[in-house]
Amino acid sequence: MTILSVQNLDVRHGLLQAVRDVSFDLAKGDVLALVGANGAGKTTLLRSLAGAHLPAAGRILLNDQELTLVPSHRRIAMGIALVPEGRRLFSQMTVEENLLLGKTSGRPGDWTIDRVFSAFPNLVPRRHAKTGHLSGGEQQATAIGRALMSNPDILLLDEVSLGLSPLVVDRVYAQLQSLLTSGTTIILVEQDLGRAMGVASRVICMLEGRVVLDSPVKNITRDQVTKAYFGLHRANTGRAAS
Amino acid sequence: MIDTLIQGILLGGYYAVIACGLSFMFSVMRIINLAHGSLAVAAAYGLWLLASRFGISPFAGLLIVLPAMAAIGWLLQRYLLERSARGGALLPILTTFGLAIVIDNLMFEQFGADTRSLAPFIGSLSYDSWELPGGIYVGKLAVMTMATAIALLGGLQLFLSRFALGRAIRATAEDPDTAGLVGIDARKANALAAAIAMVTVGIAGAFLAMRATFDPYSGGPQLLFAFEAAVIGGAGSLWGTLIGGIVLGLAQSLGAKVHPQGFLIGGHVVFLAVLFARLFLVGTPIIGRIGFTKTGFAKIRAAIRSTP
Numbered sequence: 204m205t206i207l208s209v210q211n212l213d214v215r216h217g218l219l220q221a222v223r224d225v226s227f228d229l230a231k232g233d234v235l236a237l238v239g240a241n242g243a244g245k246t247t248l249l250r251s252l253a254g255a256h257l258p259a260a261g262r263i264l265l266n267d268q269e270l271t272l273v274p275s276h277r278r279i280a281m282g283i284a285l286v287p288e289g290r291r292l293f294s295q296m297t298v299e300e301n302l303l304l305g306k307t308s309g310r311p312g313d314w315t316i317d318r319v320f321s322a323f324p325n326l327v328p329r330r331h332a333k334t335g336h337l338s339g340g341e342q343q344a345t346a347i348g349r350a351l352m353s354n355p356d357i358l359l360l361d362e363v364s365l366g367l368s369p370l371v372v373d374r375v376y377a378q379l380q381s382l383l384t385s386g387t388t389i390i391l392v393e394q395d396l397g398r399a400m401g402v403a404s405r406v407i408c409m410l411e412g413r414v415v416l417d418s419p420v421k422n423i424t425r426d427q428v429t430k431a432y433f434g435l436h437r438a439n440t441g442r443a444a445s
Numbered sequence: 446m447i448d449t450l451i452q453g454i455l456l457g458g459y460y461a462v463i464a465c466g467l468s469f470m471f472s473v474m475r476i477i478n479l480a481h482g483s484l485a486v487a488a489a490y491g492l493w494l495l496a497s498r499f500g501i502s503p504f505a506g507l508l509i510v511l512p513a514m515a516a517i518g519w520l521l522q523r524y525l526l527e528r529s530a531r532g533g534a535l536l537p538i539l540t541t542f543g544l545a546i547v548i549d550n551l552m553f554e555q556f557g558a559d560t561r562s563l564a565p566f567i568g569s570l571s572y573d574s575w576e577l578p579g580g581i582y583v584g585k586l587a588v589m590t591m592a593t594a595i596a597l598l599g600g601l602q603l604f605l606s607r608f609a610l611g612r613a614i615r616a617t618a619e620d621p622d623t624a625g626l627v628g629i630d631a632r633k634a635n636a637l638a639a640a641i642a643m644v645t646v647g648i649a650g651a652f653l654a655m656r657a658t659f660d661p662y663s664g665g666p667q668l669l670f671a672f673e674a675a676v677i678g679g680a681g682s683l684w685g686t687l688i689g690g691i692v693l694g695l696a697q698s699l700g701a702k703v704h705p706q707g708f709l710i711g712g713h714v715v716f717l718a719v720l721f722a723r724l725f726l727v728g729t730p731i732i733g734r735i736g737f738t739k740t741g742f743a744k745i746r747a748a749i750r751s752t753p
């Protein structure tokens with residue numbers, strides 16, 4: 204059953220068109236790995252799905268409900284939560300306060316502060332610390348926890364491993380594991396192709412704002428994704444378009 | 446001497462009350478409201494009108510004036526400050542500067558140059574006092590002002606740190622884009638913050654008008670005192686504002702003791718000393734950080750000149 208439908212989406216930063224004619228449907232429980240080189244438009248796409256950046260053209264439907272022009276603060280109430288690139292915590296506020304802010308939308312569900320602390324036990328001793336003083340791993344856990352507090356139907360994760368040491372990344376993914384297999388619909392942006400394909404059921408590769416590959420993970424090899432990643436998958440990819 | 450200190454501290458309570466809204470608006474909305482004093486005077490005129498025309502006591506009048514101030518704050522944010530903020534950090538300051546001039550002149554047109562006061566409408570409260578051991582008298586109104594300052598600043602602090610709405614306001618102040626992503630309507634949060642700030646401005650106007658006289662151009666000096674108290678206390682910290690108000694009150698009282706003309710000078714000297722200490726010793730010019738510019742200084746200079 205389709206939960207999220209993206210249709211011919213164009214998103215601009217001023218004159219620059221960062222997302223071009225992107226379409227895909229997501230079924231409930233899908234874990235989509237969204238890959239692509241730096242500047243491919245992944246962050247812009249996720250931000251427009253979360254409502255932080257309204258698209259120039261195209262449509263976004265959630266459960267057949269039009270939400271293309273719904274602003275971010277109402278979208279989270281409809282069940283789409285973004286863990287933004289660079290974590291974007293409120294640095295002057297404590298871990299607990301950041302988590303409580305995640306509850307603003309008031310969506311009913313199972314996530315509570317205590318459940319976040321049991322999912323991310325490394326946060327327990329930091330409960331009353333300002334997030335500006337946390338380590339990268341602790342910050343990332345807080346950012347994920349904050350998004351979960353809204354009990355989302357769709358969770359968008361933008362480069363959760365950015366700036367973390369490999370050991371800490373392993374830990375964050377271990378903590379995410381139950382989530383990834385729990386039936387929550389997830390879009391995951393991840394630079395590490397191996398890791399992304401390891402947890403996802405489907406992969407979309409973006410190149411210069413366009414979708415150049417969209418396939419179930421089981422039907423595709425890492426090599427093919429790498430080729431698409433660098434724009435080598437077809438001789439005539441239309442890369443000259445601007 | 447002890448009398449001077451006690452009177453100075455109590456005067457500080459008044460400065461804390463008038464600085465409260467300025468400090469709150471600066472700390473949570475990053476807006477320096479140069480119309481702060483004028484809005485307080487406008488609230489004072491509101492109370493005076495209700496009292497002199499309709500015989501409504503100023504305390505009952507607050508029940509009308511404070512909601513009106515909240516509405517003014519909301520509208521101000523929605524239709525003026527929010528729009529001007531899109532033009533950069535300087536524009537809101539200029540906007541409030543212009544607003545101050547408009548308000549002052551509208552009041553002049555409406556009420557003329559006569560000085561007014563709420564003192565005649567509050568019975569003996571304006572001159573009643575309690576005697577402390579040692580033959581020291583403290584004005585009832587001054588004590589009430591101090592109690593209000595503590596309640597107001599404490600209440601705001603509590604609201605910001607313990608309540609979801611307060612957290613939403615703080616989050617919006619820090620990062621409005623991310624505030625939206627966690628489900629906060631940033632426009633609403635800012636409008637609410639402005640409404641709260643204006644309620645405190647209304648309270649400040651009431652005390653201004655009860656303890657002294659005011660006229661259409663009283664806003665400038667009030668802005669100056671509020672500004673001095675807020676800066677001395679470390680602009681943006683609410684408890685600091687109380688300390689700042691008390692330091693300013695003490696400096697003025699001691700200044701007056703030293704020299705008959707020393708009242709204002711004492712306050713200005715301490716303000717400047719703290720300002721320069723911040724700029725040169727601490728190295729984090731709080732004023733520079735928030736993009737405070739020549740306009741602000743010009744307004745302050747004008748206010749200094751127009752201070753009686």
Ligand SMILES: Nc1ncnc2c1ncn2[C@@H]1O[C@H](COP(=O)(O)OP(=O)(O)O)[C@@H](O)[C@H]1O
Pocket residue numbers: 216219221239240241242243244245246247248
């Ligand atoms: N705030 C912005 N203003 C202008 N251009 C931007 C902004 N953010 C991203 N871009 C541009 O949009 C394109 C896509 O960026 P982004 O979505 O961040 O890609 P990715 O997340 O895949 O690295 C890039 O060319 C980038 O330079």
Ligand SMILES: [Mg+2]
Pocket residue numbers: 245246247288362
């Ligand atoms: Mg990105």
